[in-house]
Amino acid sequence: MKARVHVMLKEGVLDPQGEAVRHALGGLGFEGVGAVRQGKVIDLELAEGTGEATVKEMCEKLLANTVIESYQIEML
Amino acid sequence: MKARVHVMLKEGVLDPQGEAVRHALGGLGFEGVGAVRQGKVIDLELAEGTGEATVKEMCEKLLANTVIESYQIEML
Numbered sequence: 001m002k003a004r005v006h007v008m009l010k011e012g013v014l015d016p017q018g019e020a021v022r023h024a025l026g027g028l029g030f031e032g033v034g035a036v037r038q039g040k041v042i043d044l045e046l047a048e049g050t051g052e053a054t055v056k057e058m059c060e061k062l063l064a065n066t067v068i069e070s071y072q073i074e075m076l
Numbered sequence: 077m078k079a080r081v082h083v084m085l086k087e088g089v090l091d092p093q094g095e096a097v098r099h100a101l102g103g104l105g106f107e108g109v110g111a112v113r114q115g116k117v118i119d120l121e122l123a124e125g126t127g128e129a130t131v132k133e134m135c136e137k138l139l140a141n142t143v144i145e146s147y148q149i150e151m152l
Contacts (some may be wrong), residue, residue, distance in 0.1 A: 039116070046108060046110070047107065047108025054106065
């Protein structure tokens with residue numbers, strides 16, 4: 001089975017990568033681009049029967065820095 | 077309107093970040109974790125009426141290195 005985890009900086013945390021992308025898009029002539037946020041996506045192949053609780057534990061312990069990042073788990 | 081872009085390394089391209097995550101999860105005692113792939117997710121706030129074609133152009137020109145990366149666009 002597979003799981004997909006999205007890790008994004010929390011609202012209000014400065015996102016310099018996203019800001020750089022926004023700036024670069026403007027420089028390339030793309031108009032009307034507002035806020036840009038960049039995060040990570042992690043695709044995991046897991047043993048059958050692995051529950052969402054286990055993936056949550058992985059997020060808390062390793063995948064996300066919960067002080068500044070939030071995560072979303074999608075079991076596929 | 078918003079768009080979400082996923083940028084992942086193509087199949088067959090070595091993913092050292094994903095490999096590091098896999099190794100670290102094993103070290104933390106999580107068993108049965110197979111392949112791990114790590115990519116980027118970019119959330120864009122766009123002017124009303126911006127089409128998927130424009131976002132595709134952003135991907136081709138800036139967001140993805142199409143030699144080694146593939147992208148998926150989701151209009152929200």
